[in-house]
Amino acid sequence: MPLLCYPGAALVGVHVRDVVTSPEAQVAALQALHTRYSLPVLLTAMDLSVEAEAWGCPVEWGEHGIPSVTGPMPGAGSDPASQSLPEPGTGRTAVYLETAQRLARLRERPVVLGGMIGPFSLAARVAGVSEMLGMTLEDPGRALAWVNQATTFLLAYARAFRDVGADGVVMAEPTAGLLSPAGLEAFSARAVRRLVEAVETPAFGLVLHNCAARSLHLPALRASGVCAFHFGAPMDLDAALAAVPESTLVCGNLDPAGVLVRSSAREVFAATRRLCRAHAGKRNFVLSSGCDVPPETPLENLDAFFAAAQEAAREVSAAS
Numbered sequence: 001m002p003l004l005c006y007p008g009a010a011l012v013g014v015h016v017r018d019v020v021t022s023p024e025a026q027v028a029a030l031q032a033l034h035t036r037y038s039l040p041v042l043l044t045a046m047d048l049s050v051e052a053e054a055w056g057c058p059v060e061w062g063e064h065g066i067p068s069v070t071g072p073m074p075g076a077g078s079d080p081a082s083q084s085l086p087e088p089g090t091g092r093t094a095v096y097l098e099t100a101q102r103l104a105r106l107r108e109r110p111v112v113l114g115g116m117i118g119p120f121s122l123a124a125r126v127a128g129v130s131e132m133l134g135m136t137l138e139d140p141g142r143a144l145a146w147v148n149q150a151t152t153f154l155l156a157y158a159r160a161f162r163d164v165g166a167d168g169v170v171m172a173e174p175t176a177g178l179l180s181p182a183g184l185e186a187f188s189a190r191a192v193r194r195l196v197e198a199v200e201t202p203a204f205g206l207v208l209h210n211c212a213a214r215s216l217h218l219p220a221l222r223a224s225g226v227c228a229f230h231f232g233a234p235m236d237l238d239a240a241l242a243a244v245p246e247s248t249l250v251c252g253n254l255d256p257a258g259v260l261v262r263s264s265a266r267e268v269f270a271a272t273r274r275l276c277r278a279h280a281g282k283r284n285f286v287l288s289s290g291c292d293v294p295p296e297t298p299l300e301n302l303d304a305f306f307a308a309a310q311e312a313a314r315e316v317s318a319a320s
Helices: 008-012 023-037 050-055 093-104 119-127 129-138 142-165 174-178 182-197 213-224 237-243 256-261 263-279 298-319
Strands: 042-043 059-061 067-069 111-116 168-172 205-210 228-231 249-254 285-289
Touching: 008 023, 008 119, 023 093, 050 067, 050 093, 050 111, 050 119, 050 142, 093 111, 093 142, 093 256, 111 119, 111 142, 111 249, 119 129, 119 142, 129 142, 129 174, 129 182, 142 168, 142 182, 174 182, 174 205, 182 213, 205 213, 213 237, 213 285, 228 237, 237 249, 249 256, 249 263, 256 263, 256 298, 263 285
Parallel strands: 042 111, 111 168, 168 205, 205 228, 228 249, 249 285
Antiparallel strands: 059 067
16 A cells, blocks of 8 residues: 555656546546556545645645645634634645545546644644744644644544545544654644544544654653554564554555665565565555655656565465
């Protein structure tokens, strides 16, 4: 289950900017990837600017067309509780909801997951990242007020994904990985648990992605109560798998930049096989990229990744 969307733009002749602004382009990119790789999971594009932009944060478009937040929202210095919250469907959030809806209507579709930001990461973008990190130490009550506002909005957004037919969401909470374990539990995990308790059903799950988390964060992360974790390269997957019950999935964690972009296809194949073999005995391990697969990833490297995954699957099948 790699976090894979943007490389599909090249397969259908569109730009990455089209993917994050047009449901038609995003669905076409994902369908092209599904056709090429028979993906068991389709995930809407990871875009950590879209929710903050809906709140009024300024956004700029990067070299490859992926937008990023450049500063806090206007009025971020005022009382967090006084801020009016955007509705799901505001701005480009409509692109992701419609994309999920179209994917859910595909014939013989795979699992469909919406992509969204996590509560602390959204609060940090809305209030300012450095300001929010300092606030957790100097004014924790105000920091929690921002997290509560972000969580209220994300509850509605997650329900909107559920309502359009998605099977779940992948919630990206990378900024929480910059906190201490105690800070992560106080300002992120408790808010994520609120989301889990409000939106999870037997047919709709929440996957928590944190590409900055390390082993010392695992006890705090477990407090979130999610059904699946998705980790980046800094996480020790052996430690993560040992820390969670077998009913909880652990996904990860091939380095997308260092391996998928900058390595040769042969090196990608070898690195993927090593990762699979390292965790072959764990039924709750899910092979994935450690974070979003960049748009510039060579297709031959993705081919090698999926070829290695298929070979690993055949080995597991033969062994059983």
